[in-house]
Amino acid sequence: MLELWHTVSPVLIPIYYVGIFFVVINMLLENRNPLKMHSYLLLLLLLPVAGLIIYLFFGQNQRKRKIFEKRRLINQAFGDSYLAEYIDRSERIPVPIEESPLAQYEKVIRFLSKDLSPLSQNNKVEILKNGEEKFPKVMEAVRNARHHIHLEYYIFSDDTVGDPLADLLLEKVKEGVKVRLIVDGVGSLGLKKSFFNKMRKGGVQIYEFMPVLFPSFTSKINYRNHRKIIVIDGHIGFTGGINFNDRYINNGTHPLYWRDTHLRLEGEVVKTLQFLFLLNWQFVSNEELKADENYFPDFTQTGNSFAQVNASGPDWELESIMDSFLLAINAAQRRVRIATPYFIPTESIMDALVTAAKADIEIELMIPRESDSWIVQAASMSYIKVLLAAGIKVFLYQKGFLHSKVIMVDDNFASVGSANMDYRSFDLNHEVNTYLYEKALVEILIDQFEADKADCAQVDAKRWVNRSVPQKLKESICRLLAPLL
Structure with missing residues (x-):
């Protein structure tokens, strides 16, 4: 040799x-x-x-350009049509922002509005804590579906949570309801061929988003569909951080407690979720659905909550979720609270947090004490020293795995969604977030954040600096690879 x-x-x-x-x-x-x-x-x-x-x-x-360049053009063309036909232009910004309580977040609102994410007020929003609250609400809404059920998930599992939903979807098909399901080719690798055959035989239209040929090498493959979207009859939507998997219901089957946040939406904002689903449906199925009133119905007065839904991904012109986070942090007047499972911020996000803290804005960051990826966890920990030096409070969640992705600014703005605060979510994955401008809703999220702090250990600056050299070295090495994680 x-x-x-x-x-x-x-x-x-x-x-x-x-x-x-x-x-x-x-x-x-x-x-x-x-x-x-x-x-x-x-x-x-x-x-x-x-x-x-x-x-x-x-x-x-x-590779990114080859896959998504044509799709970007389709997105824009379909998006212009969607805005013109199904969103009343007078409702995109219902009141003059500078004359309303929304004035503090004018830049966020206008930025998102230009990215196919109109602001609407006719909405009812319910915050769902963990799978224990989400899954019963989803099953109830699916049972009441009359025209169509659209689902788009990173992880959909054939388990004690996914099985009952799959059976119910097959029942709804028999009732004449159109059921369309998109699952990610990597996140849902656990689904067997028999599951796809069963669903298709029963009339459910199911597609994989960018299926992979070599599963053993795909744990971090690029351009995944990390979104969690459900749209029912164009009236009700669900989105947030919770996948369809029984680890989220905390019933003792899995040893680790999963803490997450999801939303139930009703009203005008559901139209944006529908729009995003239809874009991906065209991509995976090559079927162009006629975007009529069945998918974008008119609404009577549903609620009074201001909300926007925004997406980002490799087919999107803007890194809109990252930029919206940046704008929101810069809009803070008193306090910023962040909960995220993966904290590998871009330089601009890190600078915004540190600068805000130096301007006497109280910043609190909550991340897991233990992650499902040691290299990502180590990279995340490498940022803590700088945060502590700027006066930012860091809390390590130790009850289980913190999977919630929530940002709260002062007491009247919040973002809840699928996007982590890391390079992968900002640049590579397809993500979706909901932005809430309703004090009562934000206060619920703040109360949950404060309750979760009881299950955290606050990082002490002196003890953190005095950790072992090998541990610090491991974190520093992992941080060098942070943009690739």
Whole structure:
């Protein structure tokens, strides 16, 4: 073997270095984020062959452009039609923002409104804590469906939670209700072929979002559909952080307690959820549904809650969720509370938090003490020292796994959704968030945040600085790869 290497190495090594040269030139020409480029260069340096393979499979923007360029054009064309036909332009911003209680968040509202996310007031919003509250509400709404049921999930499992819903969906098909289901090709890898056959045989239209060929290598593959969306008859919607999996119901089957947040929506804001589902349905099925009044019905007075639903993803022109977080943090006058399972912020988000804290805005961050990914957890911990130095309070949730993704600004703004505060959610995954501008709803989320603090350990700055050198080194190394996680 050694003799063979001596024979072929004079040929292979120059070829390898030529390949590296062209990879670096390609990165430079793409003018990509310097932090991400530095991470890939570090990967190429530390893992000479494996790093090149990882870049070729996951790091090339050409793949992203090839997959999503046409879809971006379709999104815009369909979006313009959706706004013109089914959203009254006078309702996009129901009152002059500068003359209303919404004035504090004018930049957030106007920014999202330009990204196919109109603001509406005719909404009723219910906050659902954990799967114990979500799943019964979903089952009730599905039972009452009359025309269509649309579901789009990162994880849909054939278990004690997914099975009853699947059976109910098959029953609704027999009643003449159209059922369409999108599951992510990686998140829902656990679904067997027999499940797809059963659903299709029963009349449920089910598709995988970007199915994968090599499951063993897909735990962090790019461009996943991380959204959680349900739309029923165009009237009722569900969205947030909770997948269809029995780990979320905390019934003792799984050893880990899962803390999460979801929303039940009713009213005009559901139209945006429907719009987002129809875009992805066209992508996975190549079926263009006629967007008529069955999917975008008129509403009588439903409620008085101001809300916006916004999406982001590799097919979206703007990194709108990240930018909306930035605008919301900068709008804070007194306090910002953040709960997220993965905290690997971009430089702009980190700067906004630190700058706000230095301006005497009280910042509180809640993250899990233990994560489901050790490398992501280590990278997250590397940011804590700077946060503490700026006066930001950090709480480590230790009752179980904190999967909730909520931001609250002062007492009158909140974001609840599927997007984590990390590079993957901001840049690679398809995400969806709901923005609430209703004090009563925000106060519920604040009360839940305060209650969750009882299950946390607040990080002490002195003890944190005095942790072991190997632990700090591990975190620092993982942080260098943060833009790729």
